[in-house]
Amino acid sequence: xxxxxxxxSENFSKWYNDIIINADLAENSGVxxxxxxKPYGFAIWEEMKSLLDQMFKETxxxxxxxxxxxxxxxxxxxxxxxDGFAKECAVVTHYRLKNDIDGNIIVDEEAKLEEELIVRxxxxxxIWDTYKKWIKSYRDLPLLINQWANVVRWExxxxxxxRTSEFLWQEGHTAxxxxxxxxxxxxxxxxxxxxFIENNLAIPVVDGLKSSREKFAGAIDTYCVEALMQDGKAxxxxxxxxxxxxxxxxxxxxxxxxxxxxxxxxASSWGVSTRLIGALVMTHSDDRxxxxxxxxxPFQVVLVPIYHNEREYQELVSxxxxxxxxxxxxxxxxxxxxRDTHKPGWKFAEYEMKGVPIRIAMGPRDLAxxxxxxxxxxxxxxxxxxxxxxxxxxxxxxAEMQSNLFSKANDFKKKNTFKVDDFxxxxxxxxxxxxxxxxxDGTPETEDEIKKITKATIRCIPIDSNHEKGECxxxxxxxxxxxxxxxxx
RNA sequence: CGGGGUAUAGCGUAGUCCGGUUAUCGCGCGUCGUUUGGGACGACGAGGUCGCAGGUUCGAAUCCUGCUACCCCGACCA
Numbered sequence: 001x002x003x004x005x006x007x008x009s010e011n012f013s014k015w016y017n018d019i020i021i022n023a024d025l026a027e028n029s030g031v032x033x034x035x036x037x038k039p040y041g042f043a044i045w046e047e048m049k050s051l052l053d054q055m056f057k058e059t060x061x062x063x064x065x066x067x068x069x070x071x072x073x074x075x076x077x078x079x080x081x082x083d084g085f086a087k088e089c090a091v092v093t094h095y096r097l098k099n100d101i102d103g104n105i106i107v108d109e110e111a112k113l114e115e116e117l118i119v120r121x122x123x124x125x126x127i128w129d130t131y132k133k134w135i136k137s138y139r140d141l142p143l144l145i146n147q148w149a150n151v152v153r154w155e156x157x158x159x160x161x162x163r164t165s166e167f168l169w170q171e172g173h174t175a176x177x178x179x180x181x182x183x184x185x186x187x188x189x190x191x192x193x194x195x196f197i198e199n200n201l202a203i204p205v206v207d208g209l210k211s212s213r214e215k216f217a218g219a220i221d222t223y224c225v226e227a228l229m230q231d232g233k234a235x236x237x238x239x240x241x242x243x244x245x246x247x248x249x250x251x252x253x254x255x256x257x258x259x260x261x262x263x264x265x266x267a268s269s270w271g272v273s274t275r276l277i278g279a280l281v282m283t284h285s286d287d288r289x290x291x292x293x294x295x296x297x298p299f300q301v302v303l304v305p306i307y308h309n310e311r312e313y314q315e316l317v318s319x320x321x322x323x324x325x326x327x328x329x330x331x332x333x334x335x336x337x338x339r340d341t342h343k344p345g346w347k348f349a350e351y352e353m354k355g356v357p358i359r360i361a362m363g364p365r366d367l368a369x370x371x372x373x374x375x376x377x378x379x380x381x382x383x384x385x386x387x388x389x390x391x392x393x394x395x396x397x398x399a400e401m402q403s404n405l406f407s408k409a410n411d412f413k414k415k416n417t418f419k420v421d422d423f424x425x426x427x428x429x430x431x432x433x434x435x436x437x438x439x440x441d442g443t444p445e446t447e448d449e450i451k452k453i454t455k456a457t458i459r460c461i462p463i464d465s466n467h468e469k470g471e472c473x474x475x476x477x478x479x480x481x482x483x484x485x486x487x488x489x
Numbered sequence: 490c491g492g493g494g495u496a497u498a499g500c501g502u503a504g505u506c507c508g509g510u511u512a513u514c515g516c517g518c519g520u521c522g523u524u525u526g527g528g529a530c531g532a533c534g535a536g537g538u539c540g541c542a543g544g545u546u547c548g549a550a551u552c553c554u555g556c557u558a559c560c561c562c563g564a565c566c567a
Binding site for chain 2: 028032087088122151153155156157162163167169216235236237238239271272273275306307308309340342343344345346347348349350352361362363364365366373489
């Protein structure tokens with residue numbers, strides 16, 4: 001077995017990096033803080049994209065594309081938005097290079113831009129500048145647009161997939177005629193995210209509102225889904241913002257309403273990013289490598305022949321090609337690995353590292369018995385199965401793995417979610433990792449103080465939780481409900 | 490931006506304190522042969538401006554100075 005991977009117990013973040021590198025998902029690039037997403041990692045993103053894209057389209061959204069550059073003046077229009085992002089913006093100041101006397105390439109100082117361009121950290125401003133032209137009447141609403149894009153946030157410290165200076169995401173930007181519709185949209189998307197993440201990534205999440213300290217700069221309310229990683233730290237998996245009329249006012253987007261009066265448009269915006277790949281790794285993977293839920297695995301089944309001579313090889317290849325065709329007919333993503341340059345054992349280790357859900361191996365003995373050997377990645381269980389029943393067995397096992405991974409993660413989440421009423425206990429539980437459900441007096445000052453003492457923040461304020469009266473864990477002031485605290489990524 | 494560390498072949502490294510022939514080892518890579526039911530083995534081979542620029546010295550990967558890049562720890566963050 002492989003010793004390329006640091007164990008989780010030894011060093012969790014090293015383990016995480018080892019998985020990313022050895023499973024061939026991504027690597028650091030020549031640009032500080034930016035990663036190269038490798039074909040296998042990108043294939044996972046493509047699976048996510050196509051599933052989510054379908055969900056957006058089924059709910060009436062359409063895709064469009066807006067520029068990567070944002071004039072500085074647009075950016076400055078919404079004050080709190082500027083505050084939120086100013087410290088991490090890349091700025092384009094020139095548009096030309098030239099050779100100096102020594103033949104070095106330098107910036108041509110004469111080619112200075114009249115107005116600097118910001119590389120988008122998010123697109124609200126450029127989009128609302130555009131929506132101003134598109135929206136005149138309630139008949140133009142709702143406007144439900146999504147874009148798949150890259151954004152840049154100049155991060156101090158980066159980690160593959162979890163925080164890089166450039167990352168890929170989708171950002172939805174919608175416009176509505178009234179507040180209720182905008183809030184409904186914001187919550188509808190949150191529900192889509194929860195559904196998508198739980199049912200496809202097999203990651204259980206808690207959903208709710210962000211505290212004012214944690215919410216998106218420029219939003220009235222930020223809704224979120226938060227997941228718990230194997231090391232007990234929380235990871236924000238997606239956010240959906242109710243923007244009120246903040247951006248409509250900043251960009252003067254008014255429409256004639258049904259009463260014939262001019263009013264500002266109501267808005268939402270929402271996004272999930274390639275960070276979800278990091279969530280996937282830290283939720284399901286083990287010390288042997290990546291573990292992928294079948295619904296997102298670029299290959300759900302891999303076929304490996306075991307042979308001793310050319311004749312056996314040919315027989316196995318032709319038998320396995322038939323199996324591949326059969327499985328593809330069931331919409332199963334299949335990879336056949338007939339390479340003669342690597343031994344079976346090598347391939348087994350390789351696909352384990354890459355988290356392929358099911359491995360099918362066939363040798364001469366199987367050929368004689370009309371069987372194959374099946375190993376599933378989640379529990380490494382090995383079975384011999386008759387080829388005749390392959391059409392039933394494979395889909396069943398894939399479905400079982402999908403739900404098995406979810407329930408394993410869900411058990412972990414439950415075991416690591418604690419109701420706490422005493423501050424010493426709070427500190428201890430936070431220190432150990434996990435979600436801590438505790439009362440909070442609702443003030444940013446208290447949240448700050450708790451963060452200072454414990455490094456934990458409020459990850460999520462449940463929306464429909466039973467209103468259980470209590471006392472703030474820190475200040476003992478009255479509180480109406482418990483909120484989720486955790487240390488986070 | 491503060492505090493610490495590292496830089497030697499594609500990757501991981503020994504050598505640096507205490508300067509001295511041709512810079513060590515493993516993985517990977519190439520050729521050939523034997524192999525193939527859990528990362529095979531043997532033989533041969535290719536691959537290096539020792540991060541960059543100066544300096545000290547008969548002689549520098551090794552000592553000195555400056556620079557650069559990256560990593561870790563903090564503050565900030567999807």
